[in-house]
Amino acid sequence: MASPDGLPPLRAVIAAHGLEPKKSLGQNFLLDLNLTGRIARQALPLDRATVIEVGPGPGGLTRALLAEGAERVVAIEKDPRCIAALEEIAGHYPGRLEIVAADALTVDLAALAGGGPVKIVANLPYNVGTQLLLSWLAPPVWPPAWESLTLMFQKEVAERIVAAPGSGHYGRLGVLAGWRTRARILFEVSPAAFTPPPKVTSAIVQLFPNPAPQPAPLAALERVTAAAFGQRRKMLRQSLKSLGGEQLLTRVGIAPQRRAETLSIEEFVRLANAV
Secondary structure, eight states: OOOTTSSOOHHHHHHHHTOOOOGGGTOOEEOOHHHHHHHHHTTOOOSSSEEEEEOOTTTHHHHHHHHTTOSOEEEEEOOGGGHHHHHHHHHHSTTTEEEEESOGGGOOHHHHHTTSOEEEEEEOOTTTHHHHHHHHHOOSSSSOSEEEEEEEEEHHHHHHHHOOTTSTTOSHHHHHHHHHEEEEEEEEEOGGGEESOOSSOEEEEEEEEOSSOOOOOHHHHHHHHHHHHHTTTSOHHHHTGGGTHHHHHHHTTOOTTOOGGGOOHHHHHHHHHHO
């Protein structure tokens, strides 16, 4: 029996194309089209930008994005086994789905969009999700090519992205995301929604770029946060010793005995500028 969009059920697609999820690729397929539709609707409107999806697999979220009105979806898929299934979706939605057989870590998103606005919507592979996010947070020119990110992560990673100072989840990822974006968790996703079910709960995070973050050299901010949170149990005068330690902290007006998780983003920016 066909699904509401007129295409075969995802379980039938997986069986027909032999798409057993590969752990080495971080694959966990979403089969509930109601859930994929809910994710797609978080990024509405979808008809005014190129929608880029990373790791579409058999195409559950791809189908939802197209059904919700996306005029142009670019699906970046590393696994060659999934291409035929995605081509069937492209045939069902002529001229609206472009398939890029590539590793998303090597793709120039701005080039794919042709200079127009971009929305990235993806159930990211667990094994590269954080790495991809960091690359989208760190382009040399800001604001970035994308106007929103609607992404699925493990819940623990999602909590790190939106963490505020003083939280146990606050770290390098929270500083970088909080500096350059407004980020929030939209909702959680049960392991039962996936095939195979992961051992952890997932969450949908949405990020919008801050058009004018406090000026700071990105490389210096990454060095400061890596050093500070690399030894987060220690006082900053010790964890930042290689960058100037107590002298650096005194120069920017931060007490040397404080710890990394107590610093605001503005204080990290001051440290980065001083370094």
